[in-house]
Amino acid sequence: MRWKSKTPCSQKSEEPIQPTSLSLFLRLFYRYRDLAPQLVPLDYSDNPAVTLPYELIGSMPELKDNPFRQRIAEVFSEHGDGNMTLDDFLDMFSVLSEMAPRDLKAYYAFKIYDFNNDDYICKSDLEKTVNKLTRNELTPEEVSLVCEKVIYEADVDNDGKLSLADFQRMIIRAPDFLSTFHIRI
């Protein structure tokens, strides 16, 4: 791989990449490349602008059963359309990994559940979430009940929708959040 042989020039205090972390990074890179070998080059030294379409990302085994995979891809993609570059791909798995800090996860979780991207989780966003979680098995009355209850519980500034602060306040105290909002790769 070309970029491996580059010698550091401008940063004199740099040390070479450690072999252990290199292998992990290679694993992620190869997962990305395996999605579309004909599109992704092996040589990244000239910074190619390669974007994989959402359909490929959404078909990964780690994501294909997740009801929120579309939203995840949209949140982490550059233009919000679900098509991801290598940076976005790495970003996504780093936030969803075990070691990302809680606040960072909460921030991205908020963005994922905010379907209409208006920086608030409003009732329609909540309804979409519930329907995705239960695959439309609940009646509309039940869905509405659940959404109202969530807003009652978490909305502090009482504007009828959840802001980032409300969401973070609520999710930080959840005991399961870190263990469920986690993808191992």
Added chain:
Amino acid sequence: DEKKARGERSQKRDRGKTAPNKDQKESENKEKKTMKRGKEGENKQKKDRKNSISSSSNSSDEESLSEEELAMLKEQVEQKKKLISTMRNKPWRMVKKLSVLREAQDFVEKFEGALGKGKGKKLYAYKMMMAKKWVKFKRDFENFKTQCIPWEMKIKEVESHFGSSVASYFIFLRWMYGVNLVLFGLIFGLVIIPEVLMGMPYGSLPRKTVPRAEQATAMDFSVLWDFEGYIKYSALFYGYYNNQRTIGWLKYRLPMAYFMVGISVFGYSLMVVIRSMARNANESTADGDDDNFIFSWKMFTSWDYLIGNPETADNKFASITTSFKESIVDEQESNKDENIHLRRFLRVLANVLIICCLCGSGYLIYFVVKRSQTFSKMQNVGWYERNEVEIVMSLLGMFCPPLFETIAALENYHPRIGLKWQLGRIFALFLGNLYTFLLALMDDVNEKLAEEDVVKNITHWTLLGHHNSSAGNDSTVTPRPLDPADVPRGPCWETTVGIEFVRLTVSDILVTYITILVGDFIRACFVRFVNYCWCWDLEAGFPSYAEFDISGNVLGLVFNQGMIWMGSFYAPGLVGINVLRLLTSMYFQCWAVMSSNVPHERVFKASKSNNFYMGLVLLILFLSLLPVAYTIMSLPPSFDCGPFSGKKRMYDVIQETIELDFPLFVAKIFSYVANPGLIIPAILLMVLTIYYLNAVSKAYQRANAELKKKMQMQREEEKNKRNNKANTNPMLQDLEDLLTPSTKTESPPKQAEDKKMESPNGTSPVGKPGRGEVLPGSPMANSRGAAFTSPSQVFVTQPRTLGIRAPYPGQPRPWGHPLRPVPGRGRGQPCYPRAAR
């Protein structure tokens, strides 16, 4: 923090307090390389700009940097360092993060050197370099350690199919394997190897040789299976070890090493368990019994992102739907009354039945062990009689838990509480069995001790007689020593105890594996293949596929470990057997789970169970320490086997070592320290410290509860205001106006409010909201962002509150009617029972 930032600088990686995020690290490295060309130009520009800015201060000599400039520079450097260390938490895109990071790092690198002055500068720079190298070394070591963690992919596969609760069992198994591996290394390296390499070989001493009478059958498989014969007289058991004070040219003190290794096995296990518990307690910061966010948490944290399998996903969807429906129903029916008396009667009945079962099983084991003692005296015992004890114990362990579960159906508890009861009962069962077994074993030991005196005399006279007879023939020739195989032997109770534990462990292993094979695999095969020609649907009805029994398996593992701890002092090879067992268990159970189990229907997360299991391990460790400590302290060692033979008590070896190997003053010091007059005050001091720390922790919990109360009340107050329900106290308004000027310092007003809140709370009845609420409404509203992040920080960093439910006035209102007072409610809290996660 400073050092960390410097280390990061050299590697261009971010690091908070935890291990580095590898993905980020990698991508940053890669990004650095790929964007080098693109960004180089940019960076050069930035550097030029920076150079021009700072050239004014840099062009002059370092010594002429004024104090102010130095201080300002230092502040800037600190700022940049802080930025570097918190970079990970910022939700920026990778590109932006990298450019800001590089900029900050350049700045720090450039000006850090300038901060040291004159001669001290070189030393300063050298110190910084060493600090960098040290951080880098630590990080490399962490990387290496993480790479060495085995079975990561296997666990991931199980996790994606069955969810994180089943995977937590395998993670626990892996942790146990690690602990056992360390213990095995200790014992093997410090006790077994020296004896085998440097001690007397087999056949040279009576204790190391199979007695003449048994030599004919010593190699038979049935004898070996019972751990008699050649195995009994090998390094696996206590009896093999010689009591020579030093062995080999290294003068290795084996008896001392044996004793110290025995103690350090317990010490290391204790340390590791407590460290693990502390880590778990740190991580679980939230109060799991908090009822405030039931629906919110259900909505946002119920989907397990680890699921990577359609069948599991289906199950998860179904369980989420069920859980939502249950919560909705509970919400609507929260006023329903239940028949308390019937429920209480049923619960008492269930407990009585279970206590009967426990006593019955205890007596059965005692009876069987007594019988086995009479069997051992008989000849011609069949296979069943020899192994009766182990079979009975394993059968009890297999059939009693399901029996308890069926009886527990009477009790009608919430599943999470029911699980805890079940675990407690199984624990009591195993514990009772183990201790009954131990008591019976103690009887055995005492018998052997009595026998020993007799044998000692016989041996003494035999040896004397032999010497006389052989010397009588020719007084000048040295007497031919008696062949070791012919010397009459003492009963050697320690080896017997060791053998019992090894046999128990082996039979436990076998029973576990056979249960898995038959109960899971054969059952799955049967259901799959016979289903075609059976009257009812085997897969849907009875017996269907098995679910993985998490709690049963974890308890089995914990108890197995308890037996290892108990037996390892008398059978050093036991830990090696356990290591093998855990290794094969990992592969075998992973295979069994993937091939024959189905995911749980009700995906159940006992969220605080991690520390619960660690607590069990701790309890078992303590309980298994007791018998060993008792036997070491109070029973005399056998006279002709083991490293302590010939001493009055086993711990005499310590005194001997101190007297003979250490200089005189050490012995004096120890004799002073061992004085009860010194030990008792030390114990008192420790007790007082524990009491003090407990009081401090309780104070923190109370403060936490007060803060929670206050936040809740403030929320309600805000809601009231917005809803324009005029229930605000005129007193409140005055107080608010008073408090508005002093908005900066939150804590003193809070203290004052706490006191004020106490008295009204005492008088106001439950259910009247709005009264007694004293809050700095407007200051909090103004600085809401800051105010609400800082208390949550407080919650995150304080020691975890333990479910203190202070009944505050705002809470018991049923949802939908914010201000209706709730007169007739017996309970102070709303009931959200189905918090199944």
